[in-house]
């Protein structure tokens with residue numbers, strides 16, 4: 001059992017009145033990809049920033065790659081790649097210059113620097129725009145560059161904060177392929193996302209975060225089985241009918257949730273004709289998310 | 299550490315403070331950006347002091363023939379070096395720092411890599427100080443066109459400009475770290491920078507001022523820069539010049555630490 005690449009124990013962080021992280025316990029085993037799912041404001045970005053010591057926890061313990069933070073964070077950062085949620089590229093520089101600054105910062109030796117930059121350009125598929133000034137790039141190109149910047153020094157741990165938000169499907173699946181490839185090379189990945197599909201596809205395990213702590217953690221299929229069963233019945237109809245159906249389901253001991261004109265009854269595989277008729281579909285991670293966080297996706 | 303290395307990962311060089319690699323990376327960034335803007339930056343950094351030199355030199359020069367034993371053009375030509383150093387360090391310290399921290403989030407991106415705020419501030423201030431040292435020579439070159447005699451001591455002037463610029467750039471960074479918006483800079487410009495610039499002995503000797511004002515001017519680092527530059531050009535005076543150097547170095551060190559402290563408060567939450 002390899003030691004975890006990231007360990008957080010009882011971590012708290014407040015910003016004035018707001019508690020962003022409230023007793024977070026999380027570990028990410030080396031060489032795995034953990035998807036961090038959570039509604040807006042759950043504390044995902046705050047957690048990411050704590051891992052690079054750009055936000056300092058009020059209490060709790062944090063270890064990254066065996067280094068204790070914040071004291072040894074510089075050593076840890078040397079081996080981490082970071083792709084932030086908010087684009088902070090140097091828009092006055094070209095694509096290649098952006099990468100060169102970071103190759104230097106990450107102490108890539110002089111003789112290997114140009115090669116490292118070329119490699120990152122190729123991985124993120126932006127080599128064709130290497131000499132464009134960032135200001136002239138499209139949103140998707142900028143995002144690719146942001147990813148390339150986090151990879152230029154071959155990090156062993158990659159922190160991705162909503163890496164595919166706002167990308168078209170093609171760029172997104174390109175990025176997915178890249179993440180897959182990195183994982184197969186043994187890179188540890190912590191990735192926050194709003195896209196359930198992304199977490200299901202890429203993550204070995206997901207952790208669902210709400211109000212600053214982890215409310216569930218496990219392999220996607222295990223979480224589904226544990227929290228919502230295997231099947232869901234969806235019923236469409238006018239509000240009174242849904243209310244009636246909901247009462248019946250609750251009476252039979254089934255959990256359910258309402259989203260606008262849809263009532264979803266969870267664990268429907270256990271029913272023996274007691275449930276109202278409706279459209280049956282397999283339970284998904286999205287159901288788990290909604291049940292645990294009380295929030296809709298997007 | 300032990301667990302990490304036992305897993306066969308590459309060991310990382312032991313971390314020190316003020317690592318040249320981290321500072322060098324930021325300097326490289328600044329130099330790269332500068333290569334795009336050097337024309338306009340140089341134009342204004344050279345033109346502004348030249349205008350002061352010409353306006354005062356010819357304006358007052360017509361009224362006063364000699365000031366403190368120098369011809370007026372000699373007096374102003376050497377004095378304006380400090381103005382050039384001040385403007386080319388404090389204003390970029392204020393504006394570019396604020397923009398990089400607040401709007402471009404450049405500092406956020408850098409701090410995710412192995413560089414700390416101390417190194418970041420040191421690199422930014424070092425860069426502006428180097429520039430200030432070089433731009434500080436412009437007034438001397440212009441004054442030479444108008445009759446200032448070259449002197450060997452002039453070779454020390456970039457060094458004086460560097461130390462002075464270091465302090466004022468760090469002062470700018472400090473204010474940029476504290477300020478909530480760019481508008482706040484107006485307070486600093488009118489209540490601090492303008493008085494410092496006027497009461498430094500650049501355009502008139504400060505002993506022409508009331509006693510209290512000339513005493514206050516002793517606390518103005520720019521005044522010490524002005525005096526030191528004049529002595530470099532017209533002849534060093536060991537005692538007073540050591541004092542000027544001491545004040546400028548102390549100011550630079552104090553502002554450097556202050557800038558690090560304030561920017562760290564801003565960037566690390």
Ligand SMILES: Nc1ncnc2c1ncn2[C@@H]1O[C@H](COP(=O)(O)OP(=O)(O)OP(=O)(O)O)[C@@H](O)[C@H]1O
Pocket residue numbers: 015018019020038039040041042043044045046047085567
């Ligand atoms: N620097 C800050 N100052 C004040 N409050 C902050 C700061 N950073 C985060 N917060 C607050 O902390 C909470 C958690 O924010 P965080 O950005 O970590 O959420 P998130 O899970 O990343 O959300 P999203 O999905 O919207 O990105 C929010 O209420 C946010 O407003």
Ligand SMILES: [Mg+2]
Pocket residue numbers: 044045046085161
């Ligand atoms: Mg976020």
